[in-house]
Amino acid sequence: xxxxxxxxxxxxxxxxxxxxxxxxxxxxxxxxxxxxxxxxxxxxxxxxxxxxxxxxxxxxxxxxxxxxxxxxxxxxxxxxxxxxxxxxxxxxxxxxxxxxxxxxxxxxxxxxxxxxxxxxxxxxxxxxxxxxxxxxxxxxxxxxxxxxxxxxxxxxxxxxxxxxxxxxxxxxxxxxxxxxxxxxxxxxxxxxxxxxxxxxxxxxxxxxxxxxxxxxxxxxxxxxxxxxxxxxxxxxxxxxxxxxxxxxxxxxxxxxxxxxxxxxxxxxxxxxxxxxxxxxxxxxxxxxxxxxxxxxxxxxxxxxxxxxxxxxxxxx
Amino acid sequence: xxxxxxxxxxxxxxxxxxxxxxxxxxxxxxxxxxxxxxxxxxxxxxxxxxxxxxxxxxxxxxxxxxxxxxxxxxxxxxxxxxxxxxxxxxxxxxxxxxxxxxxxxxxxxxxxxxxxxxxxxxxxxxxxxxxxxxxxxxxxxxxxxxxxxxxxxxxxxxxxxxxxxxxxxxxxxxxxxxxxxxxxxxxxxxxxxxxxxxxxxxxxxxxxxxxxxxxxxxxxxxxxxxxxxxxxxxxxxxxxxxxxxxxxxxxxxxxxxxxxxxxxxxxxxxxxxxxxxxxxxxxxxxxxxxxxx
Numbered sequence: 361x362x363x364x365x366x367x368x369x370x371x372x373x374x375x376x377x378x379x380x381x382x383x384x385x386x387x388x389x390x391x392x393x394x395x396x397x398x399x400x401x402x403x404x405x406x407x408x409x410x411x412x413x414x415x416x417x418x419x420x421x422x423x424x425x426x427x428x429x430x431x432x433x434x435x436x437x438x439x440x441x442x443x444x445x446x447x448x449x450x451x452x453x454x455x456x457x458x459x460x461x462x463x464x465x466x467x468x469x470x471x472x473x474x475x476x477x478x479x480x481x482x483x484x485x486x487x488x489x490x491x492x493x494x495x496x497x498x499x500x501x502x503x504x505x506x507x508x509x510x511x512x513x514x515x516x517x518x519x520x521x522x523x524x525x526x527x528x529x530x531x532x533x534x535x536x537x538x539x540x541x542x543x544x545x546x547x548x549x550x551x552x553x554x555x556x557x558x559x560x561x562x563x564x565x566x567x568x569x570x571x572x573x574x575x576x577x578x579x580x581x582x583x584x585x586x587x588x589x590x591x592x593x594x595x596x597x598x599x600x601x602x603x604x605x606x607x608x609x610x611x612x613x614x615x616x617x618x619x620x621x622x623x624x625x626x627x628x629x630x631x632x633x634x635x636x637x638x639x640x641x642x643x644x645x646x647x648x649x650x651x652x653x654x655x656x657x658x659x660x661x662x663x664x665x666x667x668x669x670x671x672x673x674x675x676x
Numbered sequence: 677x678x679x680x681x682x683x684x685x686x687x688x689x690x691x692x693x694x695x696x697x698x699x700x701x702x703x704x705x706x707x708x709x710x711x712x713x714x715x716x717x718x719x720x721x722x723x724x725x726x727x728x729x730x731x732x733x734x735x736x737x738x739x740x741x742x743x744x745x746x747x748x749x750x751x752x753x754x755x756x757x758x759x760x761x762x763x764x765x766x767x768x769x770x771x772x773x774x775x776x777x778x779x780x781x782x783x784x785x786x787x788x789x790x791x792x793x794x795x796x797x798x799x800x801x802x803x804x805x806x807x808x809x810x811x812x813x814x815x816x817x818x819x820x821x822x823x824x825x826x827x828x829x830x831x832x833x834x835x836x837x838x839x840x841x842x843x844x845x846x847x848x849x850x851x852x853x854x855x856x857x858x859x860x861x862x863x864x865x866x867x868x869x870x871x872x873x874x875x876x877x878x879x880x881x882x883x884x885x886x887x888x889x890x891x892x893x894x895x896x897x898x899x900x901x902x903x904x905x906x907x908x909x910x911x912x913x914x915x916x917x918x919x920x921x922x923x924x925x926x927x928x929x930x931x932x933x934x935x936x937x938x939x940x941x942x943x944x945x946x947x948x949x950x951x952x953x954x955x956x957x958x959x960x961x962x963x964x965x966x967x968x969x
Binding site: 390393394396397398400401402403404405407408410411414415418468469470471472473475476477479480481489492493495496498499500501502503505506507509510511537540541544568569570571573574591594597598599600601604605625628629632633638646647650653654657658661662665 | 695704711717720790802889894937955
């Protein structure tokens with residue numbers, strides 16, 4: 361070893377002192393490696409900074425042309441005939457329609473399925489059901505869009521004959537299917553964090569499995585379950601391809617689920633693949649919509665993180 | 677008197693048991709619904725898509741006539757973008773994870789912040805990455821609508837996922853491996869390089885393959901950074917224009933001509949087969965790692 365000076369590693373460790381492993385680069389090349397790794401870790405922070413900078417700086421020209429008040433309170437979104445009207449409410453309502461609809465579908469089913477997997481199913485059945493649900497989660501979102509357009513909507517046509525070929529209901533259903541595995545697996549994590557002893561105590565008092573589940577397990581895992589709902593809903597909120605295909609690109613303010621609508625994400629996609637010239641108000645509007653979308657999802661994610669932290673503290 | 681309360685108790689017990697059975701049935705229905713939907717999915721896509729499936733379809737160029745179109749440029753585009761994405765994102769993600777897990781064992785405030793930031797990034801909608809790529813790679817760095825700008829955008833998208841799975845794999849390596857190596861006089865970097873990384877490798881590879889297969893089905897960010905729906909030739913270098921399988925599916929599914937809709941189903945089949953192949957590699961790696969232990 362070329363190291364002449366004794367490294368701190370060779371100092372004797374006092375008896376009883378906790379040995380703390382810590383990376384100490386030896387020689388120039390190991391120092392370089394450490395710095396390279398550090399730089400790579402910094403890229404993730406740069407990404408966040410980049411996202412925020414880009415969204416804000418690129419939407420400033422838009423807000424110079426359209427006042428924020430008009431943007432956030434306007435109820436008409438029709439960018440195409442110049443100068444265009446940019447009221448984001450229809451897009452927000454469209455997005456929330458899909459999110460709430462998907463939640464109505466996926467939240468009860470996901471929770472029940474998590475209960476079945478963790479409380480009722482025998483290991484054999486569980487080992488079959490769980491990977492299958494994971495497969496469902498691995499299907500690309502654009503395929504869900506195809507499924508909505510060519511399977512769910514024709515099916516719905518039997519029930520609602522006047523339904524449009526792209527419609528909010530079909531979009532909500534496919535997005536619901538999409539987030540179902542997520543709700544199920546996150547809920548299951550939360551449920552399995554409830555200590556076994558609590559269940560045993562209730563069984564000892566003569567409770568049935570349903571009573572144990574609804575009165576002990578679910579209340580015990582409630583904040584974790586809530587967090588998983590919120591995380592899944594924030595996925596639904598940011599979902600793009602499935603809703604663009606299945607729910608359409610028709611930015612009208614409607615609460616009729618049989619009509620085509622447009623979500624914020626669908627607007628960004630259809631505008632950026634279209635012919636909007638760089639620098640036009642319409643082109644810049646995608647960044648303003650992007651800011652709105654980003655704020656919505658970030659808020660939901662932060663709430664979920666808070667809840668998860670809270671529920672971890674309960675049992676550890 | 678005792679007899680009557682007993683009867684009431686028995687009745688109540690029967691009622692509670694019945695409620696339990698009904699609840700169980702509901703839960704079972706919910707859990708099996710996912711399987712049912714998956715089967716419907718596959719059935720629908722097979723029925724729609726298998727008619728067009730042929731070697732010829734896979735190797736033919738795109739065409740504006742539904743009967744004559746193929747999918748070859750999209751297959752090449754997808755492979756090209758994904759390979760480049762892996763080349764960029766994997767070393768970076770693994771290095772970042774090594775930094776967070778191995779180099780920074782005393783949890784500093786900075787590494788905690790990075791960790792929180794990574795968790796948040798994983799929750800950002802993919803389309804937002806597309807807008808970042810559009811402003812930074814396409815415009816600012818003037819890479820235009822090229823394979824390179826698409827791959828860079830995708831790298832940023834999968835980076836948090838690569839970091840998270842690598843961290844998990846590193847955490848699963850027993851502490852003794854590091855201590856043993858250090859006790860034999862290796863430097864910490866040697867311990868990481870020759871002990872920790874090799875034994876975490878199967879886990880890392882599995883995670884990376886899952887990340888890549890997620891990126892392969894991702895459509896929205898690539899549309900925003902300007903991947904074309906139609907290209908006349910296959911991309912030859914990183915500055916060429918390109919299209920990918922999911923974008924072709926999106927484009928064809930939205931067409932009015934039924935012939936294109938059918939082509940979309942066939943393209944879905946091609947994409948799903950590719951994903952299946954990727955995932956079987958992951959399963960194979962996992963199984964081989966388990967055998968070696």
